[in-house]
Amino acid sequence: xxxxxxxxxxxxxxxxxxxxxxxxxxxxxxxxxxxxxxxxxxxxxxxxxxxxxxxxxxxxxxxxxxxxxxxxxxxxxxxxxxxxxxxxxxxxxxxxxxxxxxxxxxxxxxxxxxxxxxxxxxxxxxxxxxxxxxxxxxxxxxxxxxxxxxxxxxxxxxxxxxxxxxxxxxxxxxxxxxxxxxxxxxxxxxxxxxxxxxxxxxxxxxxxxxxxxxxxxxxxxxxxxxxxxxxxxxxxxxxxxxxxxxxxxxxxxxxxxxxxxxxxxxxxxxxxxxxxxxxxxxxxxxxxxxxxxxxxxxxxxxxxxxxxxxxxxxxxxxxxxxxxxxxxxxxxxxxxxxxxxxxxxxxxxxxxxxxxxxxxxxxxxxxxxxxxxxxxxxxxxxxxxxxxxxxxxxxxxxxxxxxxxxxxxxxxxxxxxxxxxxxxxxxxxxxxxxxxxxxxxx
RNA sequence: GGCCACGUGGCGGAGUGGUUACGCAACGGUCUGCAAAACCGUGUACCCCGGUUCAAUUCCGGGCGUGGCCUCCA
Numbered sequence: 001x002x003x004x005x006x007x008x009x010x011x012x013x014x015x016x017x018x019x020x021x022x023x024x025x026x027x028x029x030x031x032x033x034x035x036x037x038x039x040x041x042x043x044x045x046x047x048x049x050x051x052x053x054x055x056x057x058x059x060x061x062x063x064x065x066x067x068x069x070x071x072x073x074x075x076x077x078x079x080x081x082x083x084x085x086x087x088x089x090x091x092x093x094x095x096x097x098x099x100x101x102x103x104x105x106x107x108x109x110x111x112x113x114x115x116x117x118x119x120x121x122x123x124x125x126x127x128x129x130x131x132x133x134x135x136x137x138x139x140x141x142x143x144x145x146x147x148x149x150x151x152x153x154x155x156x157x158x159x160x161x162x163x164x165x166x167x168x169x170x171x172x173x174x175x176x177x178x179x180x181x182x183x184x185x186x187x188x189x190x191x192x193x194x195x196x197x198x199x200x201x202x203x204x205x206x207x208x209x210x211x212x213x214x215x216x217x218x219x220x221x222x223x224x225x226x227x228x229x230x231x232x233x234x235x236x237x238x239x240x241x242x243x244x245x246x247x248x249x250x251x252x253x254x255x256x257x258x259x260x261x262x263x264x265x266x267x268x269x270x271x272x273x274x275x276x277x278x279x280x281x282x283x284x285x286x287x288x289x290x291x292x293x294x295x296x297x298x299x300x301x302x303x304x305x306x307x308x309x310x311x312x313x314x315x316x317x318x319x320x321x322x323x324x325x326x327x328x329x330x331x332x333x334x335x336x337x338x339x340x341x342x343x344x345x346x347x348x349x350x351x352x353x354x355x356x357x358x359x360x361x362x363x364x365x366x367x368x369x370x371x372x373x374x375x376x377x378x379x380x381x382x383x384x385x386x387x388x389x390x391x392x393x394x395x396x397x398x399x400x401x402x403x404x405x406x407x408x409x410x411x412x413x414x415x416x417x418x419x420x421x422x423x424x425x426x427x428x429x430x431x432x433x434x435x436x437x438x439x440x441x442x
Numbered sequence: 443g444g445c446c447a448c449g450u451g452g453c454g455g456a457g458u459g460g461u462u463a464c465g466c467a468a469c470g471g472u473c474u475g476c477a478a479a480a481c482c483g484u485g486u487a488c489c490c491c492g493g494u495u496c497a498a499u500u501c502c503g504g505g506c507g508u509g510g511c512c513u514c515c516a
Contacts, residue, residue, distance in 0.1 A: 029516080031516085032514090032515090040516055044516050074514080075514080076514085158511080158512090160445065160511090161445095181513080230511080231510070231516060232515085232516070234511060234513090235514075236514075239514095261516095263516080267508095269509080299454085300455085303455085303456095304509060304510085306454085310466085311454065314453095314465070317465090317466080318466090348456070348457090351456060351464080353456095353465075354455095354463065358464080412475055416476075419478085423478090430480080431475095431477085431479090432480095437479095439479080
């Protein structure tokens, strides 16, 4: 089966050809662990988990390496820890743990590696050192800066020229920069801030260098796919490319660049001031992770997605319908050919969902269940099912018996009254030739 | 201001140079004491204006609208 992926660098779908089919390598930018991840952060987690699963399906489980970093050095982390009066370590540990729990609750597999910046300071310093030696970076006032003039094609990913970037700059430029677009690789730390000894004094890394250093260590100079949110195209990914390609004498960092679109809430931009800001945790309080996962996949990953209550309800209903007929909790997980085919077209998850509906419509429950499991829906946990579990079967049976008696006596008024009572309990009854059965309303 | 996406039926949301997406809702039918569920059936949508073409929702240009990026935000 041919896999095509939309490559941001090329601005078109391209046939995916791995560097080494026995080790397909994927790197996705993970969280900066200073606070709960919001629902928008859940999108890349879920989308790239689907990609990870698809790659495993196509190349074999043992032949895909997925790296998602945890950034645990950052000024926001320092500020938040001070604000809360806890140690930086405590904050990053707690936030990282919650992030991983949330990811699992959303049906995501653990990545092969989840490297932390603090565990890779040696690699980071070594890479900066190499960049200085190559003339691509310079020391100024205790900082080490990357010199974008060392990279003739700087701006190629974002398709932006230096002139227009400088013209559009909104921020005051540090006086010690040779070029306004030069960015920080290393900066000095005060005594209170986390810092590491380096050839340039005690300090800490800039934002972009960690991904370059960790991907190099875990995936090599060039790997297959680099992913993240679309907002990371510039400057984060552009700068990663600049650093890594300079350090690697021009060899490309990644062969394919994938970026997920943004999320809005009920048609509006999510923001704290609008009061529509939700963390993943918030959403998981009200909705099963699998429902959140399915809802996230209803839109194609590159499209903007509008996060709505109605959408969640529809997703819950769809999953409940499938799980009601297919034994999700069974064993075996294998993508049905139609599902794999949909996903192989640049992760066309809406087509995947249509394929799942088709399997359901055809009554191919075994294949449906197997595909669902392979996609990370392993329990069929829905709000509908939770409600069902909360219903007292004995009460329902008693009411059903009373209704049956009323019907036998042709007292349809009473029968209908009982039916309304059951309906209020969330029970849906089905009068069949063999008697009355019941189910939970979905 | 610069750059980049997107604009599909009541709603969500794929896709395509000429042929049914799919789901939800709605409507009709079968069934039923009446319903519900289930099953069967029904929708002739593609922001506006030009252009290319035998043919455009699909390609090109312009406009309008929405969103994103423009130094640390997925």
